[in-house]
Amino acid sequence: MGKPATEKKVFLLLILGVSLVISVGDPRFLFADNLVIIVNKSNNLNELSLEKLKAIYRAEDRYWESTGAPIVLLMKEEGTREKDTFIDKVYKMNSRQLKKFWIHKLFMGETAYYPITLSTNDAIKKFVSQNPDAIGYMSPADLDNTVKALKINGSLTNW
Secondary structure, three states: OHHHHHHHHHHHHHHHHHHHHHHHOOHHHHHOOOOEEEEOOOOOOOEEOHHHHHHHHOOOOOEOOOOOOEOEEEEEOOOOHHHHHHHHHHHOOOHHHHHHHHHHHHHOOOOOOOOEEEOOHHHHHHHHHHOOOEEEEEOHHHOOOOOEEEEEOOEOOOO
């Protein structure tokens, strides 16, 4: 009687393990709600407050304080987990509301351009690594030494 019960437990654990592997799959799933904010390695910033990040991404602060150069905003494509997380954390909006926000900014002359949209973390890293005035966000799983990650409110990912 003990043997079938043990086999049943092992079978259930095996099914649970396979289900977990299938649901997690991509290791970036583990970082679903975490993002890193990245800038060019030459940028003298190491940290921003969340309020300052919001001001930058709302085009309220449009120039880097240290250089006076225009800040180049990067965003991920529509429908990516990173973009959905970012707009929820920074804009407190959904995608539709964000589009309206930027159309209003452009129409009112409050900004001259919409943030540059790129499709992958690699594209964002490459752009930031080649542009000293760019700022972007990405999954921490794809972070490497070609760019600098900024702390937001003292943390790289939990802000």
